[in-house]
Amino acid sequence: MAKITSPAELEKLREKILSQRDPDKLCITLCSGSACHATGCDPVADALAEEMEKQGVVGKVDFRRTGCHGFCEQGPILVVYPQGICYLKVKAEDVSEIISATVKGGKVIERLLYVDPNTGEKATLEEDIPFYKNQQRLVLGPNRKIDPKSLEDYLAVDGYQALVKTLFELSPEEVVGEVKNAQLRGRGGAGFPSGIKWDFARKAPGEQKYVVVNCDEGDPGAYMDRSVMEGNPFAVLEGLMIGAYAIGANEGYIYVRQEYPLAVANLTIAIEQAEEAGLLGENILGSGFDFTVKVHRGAGAFICGEETSLLNSLEGKAGEPNARPPFPATRGLWGKPTNINNVETWANIPLVINKGADYFTAIGTEGSKGTKIFSLVGKVNNTGLVEVPMGTTLKDIIFKIGGGVPGGKQFKAVQTGGPSGGCLPEDLLDTQVDFDELTRAGAMMG
Numbered sequence: 001m002a003k004i005t006s007p008a009e010l011e012k013l014r015e016k017i018l019s020q021r022d023p024d025k026l027c028i029t030l031c032s033g034s035a036c037h038a039t040g041c042d043p044v045a046d047a048l049a050e051e052m053e054k055q056g057v058v059g060k061v062d063f064r065r066t067g068c069h070g071f072c073e074q075g076p077i078l079v080v081y082p083q084g085i086c087y088l089k090v091k092a093e094d095v096s097e098i099i100s101a102t103v104k105g106g107k108v109i110e111r112l113l114y115v116d117p118n119t120g121e122k123a124t125l126e127e128d129i130p131f132y133k134n135q136q137r138l139v140l141g142p143n144r145k146i147d148p149k150s151l152e153d154y155l156a157v158d159g160y161q162a163l164v165k166t167l168f169e170l171s172p173e174e175v176v177g178e179v180k181n182a183q184l185r186g187r188g189g190a191g192f193p194s195g196i197k198w199d200f201a202r203k204a205p206g207e208q209k210y211v212v213v214n215c216d217e218g219d220p221g222a223y224m225d226r227s228v229m230e231g232n233p234f235a236v237l238e239g240l241m242i243g244a245y246a247i248g249a250n251e252g253y254i255y256v257r258q259e260y261p262l263a264v265a266n267l268t269i270a271i272e273q274a275e276e277a278g279l280l281g282e283n284i285l286g287s288g289f290d291f292t293v294k295v296h297r298g299a300g301a302f303i304c305g306e307e308t309s310l311l312n313s314l315e316g317k318a319g320e321p322n323a324r325p326p327f328p329a330t331r332g333l334w335g336k337p338t339n340i341n342n343v344e345t346w347a348n349i350p351l352v353i354n355k356g357a358d359y360f361t362a363i364g365t366e367g368s369k370g371t372k373i374f375s376l377v378g379k380v381n382n383t384g385l386v387e388v389p390m391g392t393t394l395k396d397i398i399f400k401i402g403g404g405v406p407g408g409k410q411f412k413a414v415q416t417g418g419p420s421g422g423c424l425p426e427d428l429l430d431t432q433v434d435f436d437e438l439t440r441a442g443a444m445m446g
């Protein structure tokens with residue numbers, strides 16, 4: 001892609017991309033997140049390429065490999081748009097029929113549809129599956145629409161509009177103000193208000209400052225950050241750049257655990273594409289703002305998710321924590337003011353800037369705004385990634401979205417927040433999931 005040197009050029013490019021895309025054109029999307037790799041999306045992709053050629057639909061039908069759709073246990077997941085016909089547990093052997101019956105003939109293949117384990121009812125469309133129906137996928141939503149290796153796809157879903165607004169319409173103070181007004185709290189566990197943290201780093205004395213993404217994600221069973229990073233690395237980068245502008249940093253680091261090779265691969269491609277397009281580097285979009293970013297692979301120590309250990313590890317030291325204060329905002333990476341946030345926190349930033357604080361604060365509870373992503377795993381019928389408004393009850397997550405306990409067995413307890421969290425028994429199932437309610441119940445967000 002040629003270098004984009006102004007917001008007007010970016011808009012022109014976006015319009016060109018959209019003009020070349022017909023929303024009514026058939027498009028086959030195949031989830032290619034880590035879980036769908038494990039269940040065999042590669043042979044399905046190979047079979048699709050072969051069959052599309054054989055059955056003469058190349059050019060008439062688009063094919064896109066996307067990030068995680070969320071319903072990982074049912075993968076590989078294939079969705080045929082514009083209808084949104086959703087096929088689960090797709091195998092290479094199914095592909096010929098998918099092309100001939102669904103793509104060419106408009107017929108639904110019943111055996112590949114979701115069947116509700118409780119009612120036996122089938123769902124044809126992705127949005128009709130109870131697992132998705134009761135979610136609000138503001139952060140995860142773009143995952144199923146874009147190829148994470150395509151900057152063009154990200155631009156087509158309004159990517160980089162928040163950055164343009166930030167660089168050309170808002171002062172750093174106004175950006176911090178918007179994040180404060182949105183009452184966004186850090187998604188890494190403790191729920192510290194992000195705007196207040198940004199303000200500390202912005203006001204800390206010093207020329208050299210850093211921004212850092214925490215993608216260490218060591219909690220067993222958790223893979224929210226991995227899926228956002230794999231499926232939409234551009235959103236994390238855009239959020240990070242907005243934060244860098246706000247606090248006055250020109251360098252960023254993304255700390256990703258070594259066990260996330262697809263996240264590292266997709267992120268690296270996203271960085272290369274953004275650099276080539278002039279969306280990273282010097283004088284971004286002609287704004288005068290410079291920003292570079294490096295990816296650092298962590299070796300997979302749980303403690304390196306803790307911010308001071310992570311920063312020590314980034315410096316090449318042993319990943320051990322330091323006493324706080326001083327906090328990273330005043331004395332972080334190489335002793336310089338540093339703002340570190342979790343992947344999901346950064347991925348919320350474009351939404352906050354694009355839609356505004358009023359939109360964001362209308363979602364959630366008094367003390368916890370927006371949505372939260374959870375990995376719903378264990379002895380539950382529907383396992384996968386779930387994004388719900390803050391304040392949704394544990395009961396709704398486990399029973400409405402998760403479909404309850406397999407085999408109609410008695411529910412015993414739910415564990416939230418990883419090793420630092422807690423186990424909540426049946427009488428706490430009506431607990432609303434937000435930072436304060438979970439802490440009150442003796443557990444933690446996560």
Ligand SMILES: Cc1cc2nc3c(=O)[nH]c(=O)nc-3n(C[C@H](O)[C@H](O)[C@H](O)COP(=O)(O)O)c2cc1C
Nearest residue numbers: 186187188189214216217218305306307341342345
């Ligand atoms: C033992 C320990 C492990 C942690 N692991 C993670 C982690 O894997 N990912 C994460 O984002 N935060 C983790 N945290 C929290 C970080 O120290 C830090 O608060 C967070 O990255 C800040 O980002 P946020 O404000 O966006 O939540 C951990 C904290 C502790 C004490």
Ligand code: FES
Nearest residue numbers: 031033036068072
């Ligand atoms: S990786 Fe395919 S649905 Fe999660």
